[in-house]
Amino acid sequence: MPGRGQQLRSAVIERDLARLADGTLESSRRERIERLVASSSELQSQLAEQRVAVAATRAVVARERAPLALRLHGRPFAQPPRRRGPVLGMGLVGAVGALVWLLVALGGSQATLTVAQAAAIGARPAVVAIAEPRNDGVTLPRLRSAGLPFPYWEDRFDWRAAGARTDRVRGRTLTTVFYRRGGRQVAYTIVPGGRLPAMPGARMMVRGGIVVMSSSSDGERIVTWLRRGHTCVLSGRGVSLEALLKLAVWRGHGRIPF
Numbered sequence: 001m002p003g004r005g006q007q008l009r010s011a012v013i014e015r016d017l018a019r020l021a022d023g024t025l026e027s028s029r030r031e032r033i034e035r036l037v038a039s040s041s042e043l044q045s046q047l048a049e050q051r052v053a054v055a056a057t058r059a060v061v062a063r064e065r066a067p068l069a070l071r072l073h074g075r076p077f078a079q080p081p082r083r084r085g086p087v088l089g090m091g092l093v094g095a096v097g098a099l100v101w102l103l104v105a106l107g108g109s110q111a112t113l114t115v116a117q118a119a120a121i122g123a124r125p126a127v128v129a130i131a132e133p134r135n136d137g138v139t140l141p142r143l144r145s146a147g148l149p150f151p152y153w154e155d156r157f158d159w160r161a162a163g164a165r166t167d168r169v170r171g172r173t174l175t176t177v178f179y180r181r182g183g184r185q186v187a188y189t190i191v192p193g194g195r196l197p198a199m200p201g202a203r204m205m206v207r208g209g210i211v212v213m214s215s216s217s218d219g220e221r222i223v224t225w226l227r228r229g230h231t232c233v234l235s236g237r238g239v240s241l242e243a244l245l246k247l248a249v250w251r252g253h254g255r256i257p258f
Contacts, residue, residue, distance in 0.1 A: 017043065021050035113170040113191065115199050115224055116217040119235040122187030126163025126178045138252030145175035145190035146230045151256055153179060153247060159186065186236035186244070196224065196231040208249040210258065214241055223248050227258050 016033045019025035025033065037043045131141050132152070139149035140161055153159040159179040167174050176189040198204075199215040199222070206212070212225045222235045223244045234248050251258060 013043070014046075017047050018050055021047060113172055113196060115196050115213075115215065115222060115231075115233060117169060118174060118189050118191050118196065118231070118233045119187070119217060119220060119222045121165070121167055121169070121174060121176045121189055122178070122185075122220065122235045124165060124167070124176075127165045128163060130161045130164055130177065132161075138255050140177065143175070143177065145173075146192035146228075148190055148227050148230060148257060150175075150177045150188060150190070151247075151250060151252060153250070156250065157181075157247060159247065184236065184239055186234060186239055186247070188247075189233040189235075190227070191231040191233060193230065195226060195229070196233075198224070205245075207245050208251070210249045212245060212248055214245075225249075 013033070013036065016025055016029055017037075020030065020033055020037075037047055130143060132154070133139065133141050138152055138156075140152050143150055143164060150161070150164075152161065154161070159181045162178045162180045162185070164175065164177045167176070172191060172193055174189050174191055176187050179186050179188065198213045199217070202213045202215040202224075204211065204213055210225055212223050215222050215224075220235050220237050221239060221241060221244060222233060223241070224231055224233050225248055226232070232248070234244055236244065250256070
């Protein structure tokens with residue numbers, strides 16, 4: 001098992017590679033990291049992957065700012081995006097997420113399970129109760145899917161976690177938490193495994209450095225995004241898109257893993 005010193009060194013190199021890829025690495029460190037890359041085929045491969053991811057992220061940001069008529073609906077851009085400055089604050093995770101969703105929107109590989117099927121679980125009843133976190137917790141205790149915790153929204157957004165259930169759908173084990181506010185309910189499902197393909201006509205947007213897809217099915221509004229390679233599906237009826245987006249991208253002051 002690598003020691004802490006080696007882990008920290010790897011983390012620094014990964015950070016510098018990301019900054020070298022997006023053009024934000026300070027000149028005092030550039031020469032050193034370029035020498036490391038030149039001496040390592042593995043680092044060369046990582047740098048190439050990050051540059052592809054950065055290019056995809058910039059394309060997504062340009063897509064979000066473009067007029068509606070130019071936005072993606074399962075086809076390439078009507079015209080190439082303008083060259084923009086470095087995208088700061090997103091890091092490698094955001095860039096890779098943008099690349100994944102961009103490939104999906106452009107006709108990436110299809111999976112057996114669909115977003116609509118995952119969202120349909122929101123119509124089923126909860127089967128287990130949920131405990132509240134202690135003190136100032138931002139995630140629900142003892143409840144995870146694919147190693148990811150579910151957020152605690154009641155103190156911040158007044159959405160109370162009312163219950164949960166687990167379903168086996170098309171070979172995947174999906175965990176869903178139901179949140180209620182007044183007479184409204186939203187369902188938050190984490191789908192372990194490979195990404196789910198975007199729904200036809202889904203709208204892509206970037207919020208808080210997170211790439212989110214917005215769509216609807218049978219009158220239900222749905223937003224999907226990636227957390228560490230797993231698809232999250234948040235759905236609800238009578239809930240605005242802005243409300244769903246705020247819930248989806250909230251990171252609990254950096255304490256919720258994305």
